[in-house]
Amino acid sequence: MPHQNYQSCIDACNACAVACNHCAISCLMEPDVKMMARCIALDIDCAEICQFAAAAMSRASESSRLVCQACAEICRLCGEECAKHRMEHCQQCAQACMRCADECSKMAAMA
Amino acid sequence: MPHQNYQSCIDACNACAVACNHCAISCLMEPDVKMMARCIALDIDCAEICQFAAAAMSRASESSRLVCQACAEICRLCGEECAKHRMEHCQQCAQACMRCADECSKMAAMA
Amino acid sequence: MPHQNYQSCIDACNACAVACNHCAISCLMEPDVKMMARCIALDIDCAEICQFAAAAMSRASESSRLVCQACAEICRLCGEECAKHRMEHCQQCAQACMRCADECSKMAAMA
Amino acid sequence: MPHQNYQSCIDACNACAVACNHCAISCLMEPDVKMMARCIALDIDCAEICQFAAAAMSRASESSRLVCQACAEICRLCGEECAKHRMEHCQQCAQACMRCADECSKMAAMA
Numbered sequence: 138m139p140h141q142n143y144q145s146c147i148d149a150c151n152a153c154a155v156a157c158n159h160c161a162i163s164c165l166m167e168p169d170v171k172m173m174a175r176c177i178a179l180d181i182d183c184a185e186i187c188q189f190a191a192a193a194m195s196r197a198s199e200s201s202r203l204v205c206q207a208c209a210e211i212c213r214l215c216g217e218e219c220a221k222h223r224m225e226h227c228q229q230c231a232q233a234c235m236r237c238a239d240e241c242s243k244m245a246a247m248a
Numbered sequence: 249m250p251h252q253n254y255q256s257c258i259d260a261c262n263a264c265a266v267a268c269n270h271c272a273i274s275c276l277m278e279p280d281v282k283m284m285a286r287c288i289a290l291d292i293d294c295a296e297i298c299q300f301a302a303a304a305m306s307r308a309s310e311s312s313r314l315v316c317q318a319c320a321e322i323c324r325l326c327g328e329e330c331a332k333h334r335m336e337h338c339q340q341c342a343q344a345c346m347r348c349a350d351e352c353s354k355m356a357a358m359a
Numbered sequence: 360m361p362h363q364n365y366q367s368c369i370d371a372c373n374a375c376a377v378a379c380n381h382c383a384i385s386c387l388m389e390p391d392v393k394m395m396a397r398c399i400a401l402d403i404d405c406a407e408i409c410q411f412a413a414a415a416m417s418r419a420s421e422s423s424r425l426v427c428q429a430c431a432e433i434c435r436l437c438g439e440e441c442a443k444h445r446m447e448h449c450q451q452c453a454q455a456c457m458r459c460a461d462e463c464s465k466m467a468a469m470a
Numbered sequence: 471m472p473h474q475n476y477q478s479c480i481d482a483c484n485a486c487a488v489a490c491n492h493c494a495i496s497c498l499m500e501p502d503v504k505m506m507a508r509c510i511a512l513d514i515d516c517a518e519i520c521q522f523a524a525a526a527m528s529r530a531s532e533s534s535r536l537v538c539q540a541c542a543e544i545c546r547l548c549g550e551e552c553a554k555h556r557m558e559h560c561q562q563c564a565q566a567c568m569r570c571a572d573e574c575s576k577m578a579a580m581a
Binding site: 161162165166170171174177178181 | 383403
């Protein structure tokens with residue numbers, strides 16, 4: 138499988154997309170939604186780029202590194218925002234984002 | 249996590265999307281691509297609906313069951329086509345599609 | 360172009376995806392976000408299925424009718440929710456959803 | 471509408487996604503599919519990033535410029551490959567890709 142080299146990065150992207158989608162909808166149900174608006178907006182972007190990065194790597198796309206670089210930046214933005222909020226869904230999402238940012242940065246740096 | 253009930257279906261969708269994207273691109277590199285054209289077309293559809301279903305369930309969407317029903321049908325079409333071809337990527341994809349079709353059918357049938 | 364028959368439905372799907380994404384983020388900036396939570400959740404689902412439907416039709420996919428049927432249902436749910444809110448972004452989104460639901464229903468009913 | 475500034479770039483992204491999906495599936499039906507393999511692979515990547523860029527701009531996302539920069543690069547790769555083939559679907563796709571690359575580059579360069 139040509140995509141096996143990418144497997145841990147694909148897994149991190151899929152896990153991050155799930156965490157971001159879950160965080161977005163959980164934030165929407167928080168009593169103080171207003172405070173969560175930027176978190177929700179970043180979660181949606183991050184879930185979508187993570188799914189695209191996972192798809193590109195699964196296809197061993199020649200654009201994988203380029204996509205992973207953009208994905209790493211968006212994951213970092215999202216993870217930093219999530220880390221500011223004490224709710225479990227935000228803390229878990231922050232961790233998933235940071236792990237995905239690391240995996241994607243490594244992928245983007247590959248020769 | 250509200251999406252925990254959905255976790256095994258989300259995992260099956262993500263695994264199927266990876267298998268379909270990998271199969272699509274591997275089929276493109278086969279000596280007889282012509283014979284793989286329908287497989288490639290179905291792989292692309294199936295990868296996209298699986299990613300959408302995973303996202304909808306991660307958001308505990310009220311449309312999850314509806315989406316999973318459509319996903320199950322597309323997985324079945326794709327799995328049946330893949331099963332006709334003896335290449336490992338097709339056989340693995342057929343299995344991922346059938347497992348995802350089963351998980352999505354169960355989800356769609358939930359009360 | 361094989362997808363020309365689908366052009367008006369593809370256009371309606373793309374317009375609806377734009378309207379839903381715009382409505383989601385505009386709802387997030389409203390003073391009373393809490394009241395808009397279901398609208399935001401439906402907007403996100405609807406934007407994603409509309410983009411998938413547009414892609415499937417552009418590929419003249421054999422699953423186009425199946426996808427358009429699911430898309431029509433989600434557009435209707437989203438359009439009905441948006442129609443309840445007096446903000447311009449919600450009213451415009453309701454119109455885009457209803458137009459897309461009609462186009463997708465026609466596509467789904469094709470022989 | 472906050473996304474109005476982005477409207478011509480959103481339109482270019484949606485038109486490019488349609489052209490790429492149409493080109494991918496039309497290439498699959500060509501007598502010499504083998505020769506079209508890279509074109510098909512790039513078309514799929516390009517369709518997906520264009521849809522993501524359109525969605526991000528519709529949400530006036532703070533990552534719009536970053537996404538548009540990646541989108542412009544992938545559009546250029548895809549447009550250059552399409553331009554090598556004389557079929558109408560490839561020539562039309564090359565044009566849509568180059569137009570989208572230009573619009574996205576402008577967006578990425580905005581202050």
